[in-house]
Amino acid sequence: MAKAKSNIAVGYVRVSTADQTDSGLSLEHQEARIRAYAAAQGLELLDIVSDAGVSAGKELSSRPGGVRVLAMLTTGPARHLIALKLDRVFRNAADALNQTAAWDKAGVGLHLVDMGGQSINTQSAMGRMFFTMAAGFAEMERGLIAERTAAAIQQKKKRGEVYGRPVLGFDAVGGRMVENAEEKALMQRVLEMRDAGVSMAKIADRFNAEGVPTKRGGVAWHASTVKRICDRML
Template structure:
């Protein structure tokens, strides 16, 4: 039998304490009941107040202590009420949990839709992987919608941020900037002649032709120019 030593972690942000009624004491009460039910030995209780989940564990005072306990093999189980007490998103949770799994440490989440799940079981690991997969799907769908919206705006010459080189913003419409359009023609010509991106940037700077907002040209700035489908 593996040792059943465990660390419990509770966290609230200031906003949660004031607007949502989430309390450290309430979380601890539920975790104590879970420890009793599972027969886990509580080695240490870590409380994190006024800390956002967007901050990585290693940058939180309590999170750093938690990682020390897990990394030092002092505990074999880590218990929290929900995933968002520990991690900023499902991808972060999956990455860190896999590392803990290799170290022989199981993550227990006491409230997952009213059920307890832990990565010591095959079903718990499967559930975590599915959660991360759905989170990745959501991010991909958002990225696709964003790209589709941007493409429509470019096709209709609608303004978007930042205003691209060669155009000025007139309300919600992009209008051509004649001087910058001439520079774009030069850049396209040099690209067709096989000039490297650093060479083009150097030549534009040598001629004292500023990039947007008076900035200097760089290879990365030049690279964007011929690739932007706004220019056709």
């Protein structure tokens, strides 16, 4: 029986909806960089698998293209995975380190073409060290962005500025949150009905029967909708 070739690789490219307008991360750009890298490293590309419009928040195993990639690496002939950047493949540091640890045991190497201008190959000790550091720094950056976003939203709230889609009781007018008296009265009615012992499901049924519009303009009230109003007011 012929020995399986050890230089067979599969490429993986991904864009989220926002990424699709960024030429630096387009599928075509990623594919071109992967093909160039494979040629330079003497790797034989079996295929380049694409996940278009898929968020990085999903694990590789829950993405349509990711499932194909994992199958090629687990049961197929591919021994290498090539991607442009770390965030094209993984959602966070734990996901990255756990998956690459499993690949290490299976003899599968991960190649990241552009990590700050340098490529990384996890089959070398140096590459593995840089990969671990890069995963940690990427996780830290995501955390910092989340903290800055939360702080900015809190400041907007304090100043009465629009910070997102207006909730029941408020409208966005000229970049500021302005109280909606009619909706405020509706919210007060919800509390009074709850104080009278009416269940959230019954309140929703009554509003549906009366044709009371929701904040989004629909007429489909649910117990969960009523609960959110109560949680905000209590």
